Amino acid sequence: MHQKEHWEKVYETKAADAVSWFQEHAGLSLDLIKATGAARDAAIIDVGGGASTLVDDLVAEGYTDLTVLDLSAAALSAARRRLGAREGGVRWIEADITSVDLPASRYDIWHDRAVFHFLTDPADRAAYVRTVFQSVKPGGHVIVATFAEDGPVQCSGLPVMRYRADELHDEFGEAFTLLKHQKEEHHTPSGMVQQFVYCYCRRISS
Numbered sequence: 001m002h003q004k005e006h007w008e009k010v011y012e013t014k015a016a017d018a019v020s021w022f023q024e025h026a027g028l029s030l031d032l033i034k035a036t037g038a039a040r041d042a043a044i045i046d047v048g049g050g051a052s053t054l055v056d057d058l059v060a061e062g063y064t065d066l067t068v069l070d071l072s073a074a075a076l077s078a079a080r081r082r083l084g085a086r087e088g089g090v091r092w093i094e095a096d097i098t099s100v101d102l103p104a105s106r107y108d109i110w111h112d113r114a115v116f117h118f119l120t121d122p123a124d125r126a127a128y129v130r131t132v133f134q135s136v137k138p139g140g141h142v143i144v145a146t147f148a149e150d151g152p153v154q155c156s157g158l159p160v161m162r163y164r165a166d167e168l169h170d171e172f173g174e175a176f177t178l179l180k181h182q183k184e185e186h187h188t189p190s191g192m193v194q195q196f197v198y199c200y201c202r203r204i205s206s
Ligand SMILES: C[S@@+](CC[C@H](N)C(=O)[O-])C[C@H]1O[C@@H](n2cnc3c(N)ncnc32)[C@H](O)[C@@H]1O
Pocket: 003, 007, 021, 022, 023, 047, 048, 049, 050, 051, 052, 053, 069, 070, 071, 072, 075, 095, 096, 097, 098, 112, 113, 114, 115, 118, 155, 156
């Protein structure tokens, strides 16, 4: 099945809080974003944000320049419905991150939880990294979380890549400086435990 069809079906048939990756609050993501020290008007993009509650918490924290990008229209609709009147303050982009054309040097913070690990084709990973490099401002912050080396081999029934922090950073290369990495045990709504790794990098200035 085509990737987009897969994700539309997931979000059309499951409640947003029933999917395995659901978090009531994306606590570590929020902490890492706040720890960048970026101003409340910093441009933040949540790539493959799906129906994540991260955007709700960013709005509540006073961040004003927010973009959520996802392949699935159904996922974005679920997030917009949940946000209600506050959804108008967020930019919503329905697109594939491996082929989207994002504005150059637009974002101060790039966030991705559980999307990069679906890119099993090296060409897709290279396209993703090129997009991060061209759309994140020089010196900007990049937070990417994937399944860790001891995480599951599938997510949403699809094969995934698993990474140690150094391996994940290697995918991005020398144009990104790894400043911090952290593992997290995610407890799924059905009671499974999944190991994630979060990498926090900065894009080089030139
Ligand atoms: C496992 S979910 C994670 C959602 C969210 N980041 C979270 O932590 O709750 C993966 C998300 O990535 C989206 N996705 C998968 N492949 C994508 C792609 N190539 N481009 C954009 N979004 C994609 C899916 O629609 C889905 O919402």
